[in-house]
Amino acid sequence: MADWVFTKLYKDVFADLTVDATEAKELHDKFEAANPPPDKLVSLRAMAFRIGSEFLSTDGNKDTDVAVLRAINAVVHALEKTCMLPKPIKDDSAFNDEALEDLYRQILTDGSVDQEESKELLTFFQSTPPPVSKLVSTRANAFRIGSEMLTEDKAHNVGILRAINVIVHTLEITLFKPKVYVCKVEPPPTMNVSKIGVNASIEKAVQHIWDLDVNRLTPGVDYGEFTHFFWYFILL
Template sequence: MNTQATQFYREFFSDLSIDRSEAGELAAFLSKLQPPPGKLVWLRSQAFRVGNEFLTDDKEKNKSLLRAINYIVHAIETNCLQPKNVDRVDVEMDTLKEFYANLYQDLTVNAAENQDILRFFQKHPPSDLITARATAFQVACDFLSEDRTTNVALLGCINAAVNSLESALYEPRDYHLEAPQEDLSGLSLEQAVQKLWELDANRLESGDDYVINVQGGKKPYWKEDTATDPLFQSVDNEVWQRPTYKAFHTLLDNYSSELGVSESVSGVESREVLAFLDAICQTAPMQFCHYYCRAKDPDRIPEDLVEFKTLVHKIWFELYHRGDTDEKDSSGFEHVFLGEVRDGEVTGFHNWIQFYFEEKKGELDYRGYLKPRSKNDAESDGNDHLLTLQFHWKGVEKFAGTFFVGVSPEFEMALYTMCFLIGEEENNVELDTGVDVFGLCIKCYRMARDKIGTAFPEVTSQSEE
């Protein structure tokens, strides 16, 4: 999706003139692209990023560029968003123009100013949303200059203004993955896993959305620390505003890592779980997971998505006993995604987002990656979407842990749900990530009869394309 959108924008901006046919092509492109809710902020921001490539020292051409970007934003709002149900007021045009002009004065928008913009639109929700957004571009034309750096900063300010307006006054339309035409009952698990990968439009791009430094490789029995620096060098802050990433992040502080300590779930935490499930079920990977599981086992998998969501909640979030006491101290979600400590060992912990935040807090020490089993001397590097590594967490060692890197929360939830409901305890598949081809054994074991005990990938081979 990233490549498709970027290429389309470049073609769209190539002549900076927009007629009815091009406007129609834009709507058709978005309809075919089917961007999930979590991708809409990126999709709009990417129009500004690509637009930077077309800035010149010609003010009139730059005005045309702003009009073209405005067309794209309008198309996204029209086709992918819907206005929130809030009472609106008539905002004077002079008030809007003055607001935008003040925003563009210093050509920077910091976090506090972002909140000010958001509060402005929440306090003064304009009755005409299209005009309110178009005015942001109109006023910006007066701030264009012959200096490219200035104009790049201006585009950033416009994007910030539009982002706050949309955050305050729009919400994503319900997302529905088009029902597959083929009979999914004949699709192998390996084929379904590859399809999930292709549907993960919310996956991050190495080098753009995040940067990792794998440093030294090692054998599992090597005890020395081969990584002096953290694994994660950076993750773009925009990522944590995407609905599924944001909802996932709220769950990270809901559990105790010590087994034997009873877990209690507050009303707020229950609502956070439901919000997370709502968010991921508005994505292609989870909807495909539902279609596939239903096709494979129609007697056990409910047809209704709401009922399927209830099943997902049960297998992932219902508490059960794992430690040495009778306390309900664990769940599939906690074990797989957050990790637990038992008898001086880290168990579970197979998620890159948890790894990133724990490393950022200073709770985790990355100690190097384990060299892959390679068919052609492939080496792990910053572009790999799968890593096996060693680390210390809360002073306890994880000798070997494998997880996907940069994938979305919905991809992993869909993958392991699919393997648990339809697959075996050990599922051997081959996955082409576009960079490497991995042989994987996706392990998925149950506990408490009908709940996920653990789920994780094990890399059995790696070869470069």
């Protein structure tokens, strides 16, 4: 499923800045139907933050901005629930909610995440991971605390979103893993070389790869005209 499908879906979700049960199910169903490969999950999550930032108010309306954060959190929740699984955790006894919240506040205060803060957060999740039962609230707390840091300055609030995205990214790469990926697009029988010949088989194989690629890449963003010409001459 191409990126534009998710762009439209996200914009529809953010249009009224609420995610009801119907929209939550639609998000789940879209992610499940799209069956994004593991290397697509980061960009799908980052896209939610990027598009969500477009809906931040320009007049410092905090209710609107808090609603944007809640909507993004709902999208991220649907993505994690549908496409990821918690990693096994050997010992979660050292986890401290208050210490993590203090770290969140330290990171989010200025709306930016420097290298030292990023490393500190990674170390925290690695050395004192939250129990699986608290993964959802651990992520949601980043949004909650981020909402407390919102101001009337949109540029600052965009920075808050970027910082939350870094927190969520660190949490996901440390404590989650993608579900086992099974490609649901079967190669068509018409690609059989013995039946249709080499030339026709190559042509259909390239088309099949292209069909699979739409689930991964965006023309003009991930590759450009050079790629098309490259493959054209290779396949001559």
